[in-house]
Amino acid sequence: MRQRLTIASAAVLALIAALLVHVLPAHADTGFRVSEGRLVDAAGNDFVVRGVSHPHSWYTQETDSFADIKSLGANTVRVVLSSGDRWEENGPSDVANVVSLCKANRLICMLEVHDTTGYGEESEAATLDQAVDYWLRTQSVLEGEEDHVLVNIGNEPYGNDAAANQNWADDTSEAVQRLRSAGFDHTLVVDAPNWGQDWAHTMREGAQGVFDSDPHANTVFSIHMYGVYEQESVVVDYLEHFTDSGLPLLVGEFGFDHSDGNPDEDAIMHHTERLGLGYIGWSWSGNSEGVDYLDMVEDFDVDSLTPWGERIFHGPDGIAETSVEAPVYGGGEPTDPPTPDPTDEPTEPPAASDCEAVYSVVGQWDGGFQAEVTVTALTDLTGWDTTWTHTGGASVSSAWNASVTQDGPLVRAANVAYNGALAEGESTSFGFTGNRTGTVTVPDVQCAAVS
Known part of the structure; x- marks a missing residue:
């Protein structure tokens, strides 16, 4: 424990504090x-x-x-x-x-x-x-x-x-x-x-x-x-x-x-x-x-x-x-976002043997949308790979935290260097923005381990 301040040192500190009252910046x-x-x-x-x-x-x-x-x-x-x-x-x-x-x-x-x-x-x-x-x-x-x-x-x-x-x-x-x-x-x-x-x-x-x-x-x-x-x-x-x-x-x-x-x-x-x-x-x-x-x-x-x-x-x-x-x-907290359509709710596909992936639609606007996929390891992984098929004329325009390729409606997203290794039970997420011509539905996402 710290020793008690002497009366003299306390007095000095009180004087300094009093001076600071007058010099604190506006x-x-x-x-x-x-x-x-x-x-x-x-x-x-x-x-x-x-x-x-x-x-x-x-x-x-x-x-x-x-x-x-x-x-x-x-x-x-x-x-x-x-x-x-x-x-x-x-x-x-x-x-x-x-x-x-x-x-x-x-x-x-x-x-x-x-x-x-x-x-x-x-x-x-x-x-x-x-x-x-x-x-x-x-x-x-x-x-x-x-x-x-x-x-x-x-x-x-x-x-x-x-x-x-x-x-x-x-x-x-x-x-x-x-x-x-x-x-x-x-x-x-x-x-x-x-x-x-x-x-x-x-x-x-x-x-x-x-x-x-x-x-x-x-x-x-x-x-x-x-x-x-x-x-x-x-x-x-x-x-x-x-x-x-x-x-x-x-x-x-x-x-x-x-x-x-x-x-x-x-x-x-x-x-x-x-x-x-x-x-x-x-x-x-x-x-x-x-x-x-x-x-x-x-x-x-x-x-x-x-x-x-x-x-x-x-x-x-x-x-x-x-x-x-x-x-x-008078500004404060942002207003609550509108309640998403039922199609925006994330769905969980059946678990794969190595990992599972959950796809969520984060938002939609005229001609576009944003989605997020969360990958969870069911065993220790050194890398992972996901695939799904888009409907509604959807396609990926830009992505982060994953390497994404697409062939028509078929999309493949694999880990990047910093998020491939996952311990059992650990999760990581990647996201993307896309284009659409119709309503975006939530696809089943297949997930597999890669070495």
Whole structure:
């Protein structure tokens, strides 16, 4: 047992405690904060970001976009701003109007400076220090908005230049400390280097030091997932590194396709939902020629959703299905999903000698559906293989946690490297999205051991 404190030492501790009452940062009483690796509001309510980026800096006239984004279920909008170092500066009055639009539409504003994109590789890019200068010029309109605004210091602040990336941790820590010293009490969001994708794991390895440098312990890390994240295993490994380390993370940008590869958007959305992490898709509308396939709506028209827009808003683990309005606006737990049709109820096929598999329809929408299969070992397995036959014109379009092939209505799904070995009684699950022309029924799934 610990020895009792002496009267003198107790008095010293009491004096320190009294002093701390006067120096606790404002975020202790108001605004978002990080608690045990999670983003929470002032009352301690968990908040999971679900939103999209809006290119406000280049389309300042498109103010209806805030209401349109909200109408599709988002709880957050990441707003592109310029510090004036590369594009025309969004001044304090413009930023104040953006914040008012967010609040009027019950959205959390994540404000970001875009001029830093690709510093060290992009000659016109601004430094993080210049981004901080901008935030200090804008501070007067952000004070008191800590419960509505997250400050994303600088977008993708380094390209792939190895020498510049070595400075990411020091430069990011310095930016955080400058903002804190100036009185910023907001939750700060910091982007990874390597054009946001952190393929060299600079942020992953340096995140703890950056977090520890924040005197408010209120910094969230942002990974951008494009072509580096083509494989589900890579997505899972990166996300779980942060959750296992107790460090706050969100996917600050991602798409369904990109010039550098084909990101696995299904895995990104599924595993962020599984882990309770936020995500923000890129982007609402107005992308330049060559990357205009990343527009979610055509010409800022909410009634003209693109395939990417349909996927992120209405698909499995999408915004409409998973977003919960911020507690500051009165949001709470998501509403109970509608009672599934009888055809959606899982059925258990007869047990095989080695393993059994249970197929469940998780959700259906016009022309598509999502399903999950749970495999349970009836003896020790080193690998497994499942087969079934779809009806209703159903076919698999993308899958996670299994290697899936199909020949007409016949589907085969086998384990991947990390979930093949199962002890007797142990289970694992895989899922997929699919296309359909009719009603999806639950097929019998055959399961067998493979060596």
